[in-house]
Amino acid sequence: MKESLLKHTKREFEDSAIQSNTTAWNIPWQEFEVILGLKNSYSQRNLNILTENQARIFLKNCGFDLTNQSHIKQFEQFYGEALYFIRHVLFTDEERTSFIIPANLLYLKNPCNLLIFASTNHPRKRYLRLWSCSILKVMYAISNLQYSGRLHIIDDAREQIFKRIRNYMHQHKDEKLEFKYKNDSIYLNKVEWKEAKTRTSIVLKLLHKPDSIVDDVFDYLGVRIVVEKSSKIPLLLKLLIETDIIIPHQVVAMRTRNSLLNVKHPKKIFTFLKELKSCGSLSNEEFDNMCENIIWSNEINDEHQKRTNSFTSQHYRSLQFTVRHLVRTPNPAFLVLESMTNQLRRYTGVQRQEPWMESVIPQYFAHYFPIEIQMMDQESYEMAKFGPASHEQYKSQQHKSVRERVLGNLLTFKKEKLASQDF
Structure with missing residues (x-):
């Protein structure tokens, strides 16, 4: 009782000390700049959390109640994963030896301290603050990923969407x-399937696009289709539309990348050839041959460059769409209810359907899930695989x-x- 009273008095003293040093016009400029879109959240130099009480309230408002053991366990999991990510994904072997994790962080017992360390302005604790801020940045990306609904339905989405494509x-x-x-x-x-994006690559993607949240990651699943010549790509695109693998109103337009096909010029030629064919000036065979020789190549324009990922090489040539497909996943609650109902039938001997079940609990959940579809000719594929547009360079x-x-x-x-630092 006495100990809890002392803790309460200490918190009140800390809070009153902070309030005495502030005014109503002590503006949190960093937070203003992030909220107003002038800077991204990863550019913040520090937090403004100076007491354990402040840290507890902040964490609770972020969804981590430190009075709940499962919340503490989840926080610790994210913390450990963030440390591993920094040391084994971001650091080189030499840096792992040079940049020692401060003991205060290596043996962190109270989650509140991480936020307090990230807020300190003491010159001798700058190293500790920078480490704390780095960990929090990675933890934020990991928590976004962990609580994403897409991550939990990816197996069902992969099975259903890939099956639709493989059927043809x-x-x-x-x-x-x-x-x-x-006909x-x-x-x-060649056909290459991206079965799933790895956890590490998603975290990297979220960190390199600071304005992104996990729902902005569209390439969890993907398929790359390679044809011999670029003149075959329009026919492939036509077939994908006719089979409803690419459904126009379900294409995420802002994600479309086209550095292969120029539609305007071929459309004019095609219209002209069609008129010649309709008036008998061209036979069906001549019409097909001329269509085969239409030049579809696309010049990379300013608009394309604006919409291209800043890390994508200018040599990377493809036609790329992100399409949302509706997938249905079993409702676990319905499966439990169905199992209980089946057991009840065995005991009572009454064999009948229970239509009320689905009105109480839906049998399936429906979700739109994105898939990235890439089309390339053989030359572009080889350039992407082995040339200056290779995936390794992009990742680097x-x-x-x-x-x-x-x-x-x-x-x-x-x-x-480091000799001047307390850690």
Whole structure:
């Protein structure tokens, strides 16, 4: 009783000390700049949490009630994962040895202290503050990912969406792959499936795009289809539309990337050829041959560059869409209720359907889930795989950007500088 009274008195004293040093016009400028869109949240130099009581209230308002053991456990899980991410994903081997984790953080017992350390302005605790801020940035990205609804339905989404695409793909005895619908078909050089984006790559993506939340990550699932020549891509696109794999009103327009097809010029030529065919000046065979030779190549314009990821090479040429597909996932509560009802039937011997069940608890949940569909010709594919537009180069640039954003001034600490720090 006496101990709890002392703690309460200490908190009141801390809060009154803070209030005595502030006025109504003590503006939190960093927070203003983030909220007004002038800066991103990862650019904040520190927090403004000076007492344990403030930290507890802040964490509770963020969804972590420290009186709840499961919340503490979840916080500790995110904390441990963030430390591992910084040391084993962002640091080099040499940096892991040079930039020692402060003992206060390595043996963190009270989650509130992490926020207090991230708020300190003491010159001798700058190293501790920078470490704390870096950890909090990564923890924020991890918590966004952990509480995303998409992550929990990805297995059902993969199975349902990939099945829709594979239904139209046929492998011949000579191992040639064909995409076929009704009387139309096209041979494919290669098909690559992105079964799932790894947890590490999603966290990297969230950290390198500071304005993103996890629902802005659209490429959890993906398929890349490669054809021999760029002139085949319009036919492939046509088939994907006809099979409802690409549904126009479910395309996320802001995510479309097109550095392969120029539609305006071919459309004019096609209209002209169609008129010639209708008046008998061209036979069906001549019409098909001329359509085959239409040049569809697209010049990379300013609008395309604006919409392209800043880490994507200008040599990367593809047609890329993000399409949302409706997927249905079983409702666990319905499965439990159904199991209980089946057991009840065995005991009572009454075999009848229970239509009321689905009116009480839905059997399935429905969600829109995005898939990224890429189309390329063979030349563009080889450039993307082995040339200056390779995925490795893209990842390298992304990794460099995330290091700068998360670690920042922490990397400037040398041995001489560390000697002046309390950690």
